[in-house]
Amino acid sequence: MSDVLLAVPSKGRLEQATRETLAEFGLVITRPGGDRSYLGAIEGLDGVTVRFISASEIARELVRGRIDIGVTGLDVLHEAAPAAPDQVITAKALGFGHADVVVAAPASWIDVETMSDLADVASDFRHRHGRWLRVATKFVNLTRRFFADHGIAEYRIVESLGSTEAAPSAGAADLIVDITSTGSTLKANGLRVPSDGLILPSQASLIVSRQAAWDAGRRAIVEAFLDKVEQGLGASVAAELR
Amino acid sequence: MDARARRDALDRLIDQATDRRVSPGILQPAELYFDLAGEEIGRRLMLTAADDGTEYCLRPEFTLAVAADFLADDDATPMRAGYLGPVFRKRQAGPAEFDQGGIEILSPEDGEAAFSEIVAFALEAAKIYGVEAPRLHLGAVDLFEALIDRLDMPDVWRPRIRHRLGHPDAMAQLLDRLTSPEGVSRAATFPSQRVKLIEVVAAEMSAAGLSPISGRQAEEVADRYLEKRALAEARVPEETVACLRRYLAMAGPAAEQLEAIGAFASEIGIDLGAGIDRLAARIAAANAANGQIGISFDAGFSPRLDYYTGHVFELLAPGSGDVLASGGRYDRLLERLGAPEPMKAVGCAVWVDRLEGAVQ
Known part of the structure; x- marks a missing residue:
């Protein structure tokens, strides 16, 4: 043994x-x-x-x-x-x-308060911009499962292994899924978590x-x-x- | 007949049904699949990367590669392409590598006749494996599109509802929301006047350093905010949502469902146009082709891919209910891949391992 x-x-x-x-x-x-x-x-x-x-x-x-x-x-x-x-x-x-794994979208998206809003934005996005809504994250599996649970299919993941919070301002993605403990990094980068955007309290x-x-x-x-x-x-x- | 002989017979059937054999490479650019189908299909891909960072996937199916080759070919005349070989997908059950055979008919003169051809092909393929009386399961994307076009609702909801066809959970969530829209919780915080609201959003975007040229623009965010506020006032009529729910719940023997849809359309006073006639003709044609098969119709059945445009089908094994073949009409695919306009296209793939499993 x-x-x-x-x-x-x-x-x-x-x-x-x-x-x-x-x-x-x-x-x-x-x-x-x-x-x-x-x-x-x-x-x-x-x-x-x-x-x-x-x-x-x-x-x-x-x-x-x-x-x-x-x-x-x-x-x-x-x-x-x-x-x-x-x-x-x-x-x-x-x-x-x-650490909480959360969805965070630009705070300036004042129309996005819940994941349902994101579902609508994703659904409209491709037609409007000719590309998928992009989500930067290293949490690929968690993101796919959570987005599917919220009925969101029209998006693409951009893998990001560090400084994910900077992806939207760098133009590399439209929103992110990342870990946060106090939320201050997200806030400093102009990002906000939808009211039901908590994926996993880890x-x-x-x-x-x-x-x-x-x-x-x-x-x-x-x-x-x-x-x-x-x-x-x-x-x-x-x-x-x- | 042993498994080898059955596969050879399938191979011959594919040759008879087509005018050329195609064998797209096993290694395909992953971008093609992500671009067309997003993460929902992307999660099933077996991915790998070259030294220069280019991402590839193992061929997850044949249709996209066949269609892309068709468009790249300058003198693309109507084409009946056949294929048989391994495809690779991450699956919850079953091996990640399995054989698929099938045909794609691109740019045919008569799309409805071409659809009959692929159903006949699938039935013949099943017969090789001893399945004489499979069930033909039909869906009609065109009927659903006609219905959401004609129902009374704010236009913004129509494409969103269309995108959720084939995904019952997402559809149910959306229909629930239609009856009780969330509205906006911070209404007092923002101006109601569009020009001022755009200024507010634009200022916030620039403060956060968001690129003003890529992604959602201030106008878009402001407009959707105002739209949300307006939608909370002007709800989707309850009757509309009830109609959608009633229609999507229609499933059962095809002849009965056809009659029910006709009655439903005249009851709610909506003309579903040629869609009903096409479905009637489809059911009659399938009956004429093989009197033994049961035909069912499910109004909510569709692949969740928005390039499907007409009838879609699955061939199900009697008893186990395994999907032996699946296919449909996808006129928007070639357009997505760069054709100047929608082009008629139908295709169907058979699952060789499941057919083999159906052999008594």
């Missing part, structure tokens, strides 16, 4: 917050190889290997089943693959790394892969791990792992 692999963010604020939060549950991460090692363990819990990798890689590996448990943001998870949310179990929201979460190779022994380890996080959580998650 191989160890259960727990992946945690490898650097910065997220790593620090993950360590502190897990430690509050009595799960203390040790790094026997020192700070430059990318492998660790959990004090007093055998059978768990800790790996330090980047948050987006954690999401991808969870979906593929190459790691068993991971700490990553829900926004990142949704972008790993369109079917990602079905391939994992979100076991516990960890209360840090809060935060760092403890996520278990359904795709990993689960056997009785490994399930028992995950159960013990999760029971430390919250009494009874282990059994309810383990029951879904087959």
Whole structure:
């Protein structure tokens, strides 16, 4: 039986917050190889290997089943693959790394107050301008799902990996989908979120892969791990792992 | 007959029904598909990129590539093009690579006769796979367009309603909104006079550094704002929305539905014009072609692509209800691709793996 692999963010604020939060549950991460090692363990819990990798890689590996448990943001998870949310179990929201994924359109579009307004604008846009309405974002999967839910089909995504909020003023897109925590960046860029434009309130979460190779022994380890996080959580998650 | 022999028979059928065989490259410029169909189709594409950054997709279907080649050809005379080969799409179930065979008839003299040809082709193809009595499921984009043209409502809603045909959820959301328009919540904040309102919007745009030459202009935003305010006052009549709902709910055996649509049109006092006659002729022709098949009509059935202009159809396997073939009349496609005006065009594709699955 191989160890259960727990992946945690490898650097910065997220790593620090993950360590502190897990430690509050009595799960203390040790790094026997020192700070430059990318492998660790959990004090007093055998059978768990800790790996330090980047948050987006954690999401991808969870979906593929190459790691068993991971700490990553829900926004990142949704972008790993369109079917990602079905391939994992979100076991516990960890209360840090809060960020909202939102739709934001120019504040000067005074006629746009709701997503229905955007649906009308999108529907009229092509005829008027000879091209699709363009949405800049790195959240391609979330955008497609949310726009489809609001009946919007007449648009195109422009992939944007950084400074998305500047896309409308740069003429690269007409509106954006991006993360915001306080809204001040959006405001500074003359953007406004429609009243029903919140796509996903995201935060760092403890996520278990359904795709990993689960056997009785490994399930028992995950159960013990999760029971430390919250009494009874282990059994309810383990029951879904087959 | 084994699977190989059936595929060979399908191959021969395609040859008989067409005057040339086309095989567009498996690697296609992704831009072509995004441009025509936007994100809804774009999300299904298997994408890849060349060293110079050009985005390609694996051929997701044949129609667009065939139509684009047709237009690029200088002496494009009426053409019956046939194809058979793999297409690639991201799907929720089923493999991402599967075979499609089909025909596209571009710029025929008689569009209605050409439509009969593609239905006959689909029926013959089904027969090769032992499906003698599939169900022919019909829709009529032309009838719906005629109806929204003639119903009483502010003009701005007509194209928006048309764009949602074939997407029942989006259509339902829109129809709900028609009866209770949102209006504007910040009415007091902005001037009512158009010229002043445009100034306000333009000032806000320039303060935010929005480009004054691309995208929505101040006039457009101001006009839609005023339109929204006006629409909240002058609502779409309840009867109009009720008519749309009633029409879109019409689905069932084709002969019955045809009669119901006729009765409905005369009851609401709207002349649906030649559309009704075309549908009657279509049903009669299909009956004459194969007396065994059941024919159904669904007023809300359409691909959600606005280049379809007339009848659309699916051939469904008896029992499983699998879509074995689908096609339709798409006179606006060639125009979209650069032709100076709409050109008659019909086409149909059969799903080889589903046909094979229907073999007893």
